[in-house]
Amino acid sequence: MTTIERTAVPAVQLEDVCKAFGRVEVLKGVSATIGRGETVCLIGASGSGKSTLLRCVNLLSPPTSGTIRLHGKAITDPKADLNAIRSRTGMVFQHFNLFQHMTALDNITVALRRVRKMSRAEAEERGLQQLDKVGLRALASSRPSHLSGGQQQRVAIARSLAMEPDIMLFDEATSALDPELVKGVLDVMRDLASASGMTMLVVTHEMNFAREVADRVLFVDRGVIAEEGPARELLSDPKTTRLQSFLSQVL
Ligand code: ADP
Numbered sequence: 001m002t003t004i005e006r007t008a009v010p011a012v013q014l015e016d017v018c019k020a021f022g023r024v025e026v027l028k029g030v031s032a033t034i035g036r037g038e039t040v041c042l043i044g045a046s047g048s049g050k051s052t053l054l055r056c057v058n059l060l061s062p063p064t065s066g067t068i069r070l071h072g073k074a075i076t077d078p079k080a081d082l083n084a085i086r087s088r089t090g091m092v093f094q095h096f097n098l099f100q101h102m103t104a105l106d107n108i109t110v111a112l113r114r115v116r117k118m119s120r121a122e123a124e125e126r127g128l129q130q131l132d133k134v135g136l137r138a139l140a141s142s143r144p145s146h147l148s149g150g151q152q153q154r155v156a157i158a159r160s161l162a163m164e165p166d167i168m169l170f171d172e173a174t175s176a177l178d179p180e181l182v183k184g185v186l187d188v189m190r191d192l193a194s195a196s197g198m199t200m201l202v203v204t205h206e207m208n209f210a211r212e213v214a215d216r217v218l219f220v221d222r223g224v225i226a227e228e229g230p231a232r233e234l235l236s237d238p239k240t241t242r243l244q245s246f247l248s249q250v251l
């Protein structure tokens with residue numbers, strides 16, 4: 001492949017993705033393309049299927065039908081290497097689930113050492129670099145109980161980044177935080193979006209973040225993408241009545 005062809009391959013392609021739990025259809029044919037380095041926010045009412053969609057992308061919850069490609073490779077192919085796929089996608093949840101008995105640094109290095117088989121020194125060097133990126137190097141030896149919720153979430157982001165994913169998925173990463181702690185986490189996400197060419201799919205209720213940081217916004221409504229477009233345009237001039245009504249409730 002030439003360089004041009006390679007960069008033209010989207011980071012994420014969803015083709016008619018459906019997901020049912022028993023008889024309940026949650027995703028009803030989602031198609032979308034996310035370019036490399038793009039930051040895309042998913043917005044929509046609670047229960048519309050946003051988390052399910054993210055969980056399909058890293059196969060935590062494989063789709064019932066349809067195709068998902070990451071960097072051109074169909075991960076929904078039964079022969080796909082799940083470990084390889086999961087190691088290229090990082091996910092940050094609302095609840096960060098750090099190990100309480102470990103320091104911030106150990107929370108980051110444990111997978112590097114056990115899964116990636118890195119030496120302690122190598123893992124700690126990488127861990128400290130990542131803590132630096134989220135502004136917490138000075139707290140490397142603190143335990144989670146001594147960190148604020150916002151700091152814990154930043155450790156969780158650093159933990160995810162330490163695995164060197166090329167796609168980051170954020171599922172309401174700031175929803176469980178006290179209001180004064182939200183900004184620090186959004187700032188880290190903003191830096192990540194602008195810096196490295198990282199592809200980011202971000203489920204959020206922070207409309208200002210979506211407006212300022214996202215390249216595009218997808219509005220998920222009852223299991224489909226009901227509207228999509230450049231962030232500012234979509235948020236200031238929604239076309240569908242469903243999005244108009246959603247935005248009038250959250251803005
Ligand atoms: P959102 O993240 O937009 O709030 P979700 O993707 O979490 O929405 O959920 C969409 C719908 O799918 C909800 O009705 C939810 O109850 C249902 N759902 C999600 N996960 C499961 C599951 N594991 N089993 C059954 N139903 C589920």
Ligand code: MG
Pocket residue numbers: 050051052171
């Ligand atoms: Mg959700």
